[in-house]
Amino acid sequence: AQKVTQAQTEISVVEKEDVTLDCVYETRDTTYYLFWYKQPPSGELVFLIRRNSFDEQNEISGRYSWNFQKSTSSFNFTITASQVVDSAVYFCALVSNFGNEKLTFGTGTRLTIIP
């Protein structure tokens, strides 16, 4: 069985502050992929990043960065210099168990950026 935990239900920060969204996962598989998706108020799910279990290198994309640590089964997401447009629900997801490629999602973190 696999599980994704996003313990932070809601976070509010003032614009331009940095914010980190936590994601902890559980899987028995040695090969797996982790994802982050963004769900803005309009409702669609927007893909942000995919990371495989063999690549622990951190990734930076503009104001976004991701920290993957297998030792703690965590895949955390940091937004630097937050903006109002970053307000959304963010989901962490996991795929393992090759042959059944369903995404297992966390419960999401609602991020509100206060202007």
Place this chain on the structure above:
Amino acid sequence: DSGVTQTPKHLITATGQRVTLRCSPRSGDLSVYWYQQSLDQGLQFLIQYYNGEERAKGNILERFSAQQFPDLHSELNLSSLELGDSALYFCASGRLAGGPETQYFGPGTRLLVL
């Protein structure tokens, strides 16, 4: 824009009715996945089709069924609707049948059962 289209965007219906949700995958994608997002259950995988064949099944109710047509569009049929079926239904598409891949989601169909 992910390239995945879903219709209708909103649907309001009554208990006991049947509805059909439609999804067109991105050009070149052969896999279609259906997910349900509700307040109490979160985002749950329902079913996957690859090139017209059912490939994986999740927590899909027997009242629900899906199919993928030769042109690769997919339909999710929900019957004998109950109040608890009110949710946002997403379709996602991908290129592969095997191996984890990035799933690109459509805008969703918001279903309200009254």
